[in-house]
Structure formats: C-alpha cells, structure tokens
Amino acid sequence: MVRRGQRRPRRRAGPGFARRGAERFVAAGHGAGWSLQGWLTEFDHDSGRWWSWWDLTRSGDRxxxxxxxxxxxxxxxxxxxxxxxYTAGAASVAPHVPRDRADWLREPSL
Structure with missing residues (x-):
C-alpha cells in the first residue's frame, strides 16, 4: 500500500533475465544501452546497418x-x-572476431 505523499516504486519493464543482461552490458563497459524504440531502429536495414543476420551455432557446451x-x-x-x-540471457559476449566459412560449417546450427 502506498500512503498519501509517497511515490510508488518504478517498475522496470521486461523479464528479469533481460534486465540482468542490460546490467551486464553496462558493466562490461559498452555504454548505457538503448531504449526499446532506439534499439529497434538499430535493426532497421534502411537506417544504415551494414550487416545481416546469418546464423546461430553451438561452438561448445555453453x-x-x-x-x-x-x-x-x-x-x-x-x-x-x-x-x-546480453538481453537474451548471455552471461558474457566475446569481442567480434572475423571467422572463415569453414568454421561456420563445422558448428551445428540451432
């Protein structure tokens, strides 16, 4: 119950794993992250994004x-x-490393 003059605590949107992922992103030194609308804009190919999704593979047990x-x-x-x-639940994210097509072919797609 909130009494007169008290403020309700702000509830953060999104599931807990996404909030924790956002905190890990910031803690890893990548900046403050994005608002939902700002992040969705980043995925708009017409906004100047230079990459395209390709695949997600398993390269080890975890x-x-x-x-x-x-x-x-x-x-x-x-x-x-x-x-x-991070917001999908990754515990850590390694830096970007260019890899060969042969590496991709060796790893099973998910």
Missing part, C-alpha cells in the same frame, strides 16, 4: 556463435548485437 554477414567489412559497429545477446 558457447554459442552469432554469425552475421558484414560483406567485405572486417570491422562494423556491433554493440546492437552485443545488446541483443
């Missing part, structure tokens, strides 16, 4: 690889992908 097609670019802005991984 390790997944998120594959994207970045064309010929060896570097691209990928904090939106890190944010997606």
């Amino acid at each position: 390790t997944l690889s998120l594959w994207v097609d970045a064309g010929a670019e060896s570097f691209f802005a990928c904090d939106d992908l890190r944010w997606a991984a």
Whole structure:
C-alpha cells in the first residue's frame, strides 16, 4: 500500500533475465544501452546497418556463435548485437572476431 505523499516504486519493464543482461552490458563497459524504440531502429536495414543476420551455432557446451554477414567489412559497429545477446540471457559476449566459412560449417546450427 502506498500512503498519501509517497511515490510508488518504478517498475522496470521486461523479464528479469533481460534486465540482468542490460546490467551486464553496462558493466562490461559498452555504454548505457538503448531504449526499446532506439534499439529497434538499430535493426532497421534502411537506417544504415551494414550487416545481416546469418546464423546461430553451438561452438561448445555453453558457447554459442552469432554469425552475421558484414560483406567485405572486417570491422562494423556491433554493440546492437552485443545488446541483443546480453538481453537474451548471455552471461558474457566475446569481442567480434572475423571467422572463415569453414568454421561456420563445422558448428551445428540451432
């Protein structure tokens, strides 16, 4: 019960694992993250995004690889992908590393 003059505690939207993921993203030094609308805008291909989703594979017992097609670019802005991984429940996210098609073929898709 809230008494007169007291403020209700603000309830944060989203499931607990997503909130914890957002906290891990910030703690890892990647910035403050995005509002939902801002993040969705990052995934709009017409807004200048240079990569496309490719696949998600299992590369170890507790390790997944998120594959994207970045064309010929060896570097691209990928904090939106890190944010997606963390808020989907990832405990940690390794830095972006270009890999060969042969590596992708060896890992089972999920």
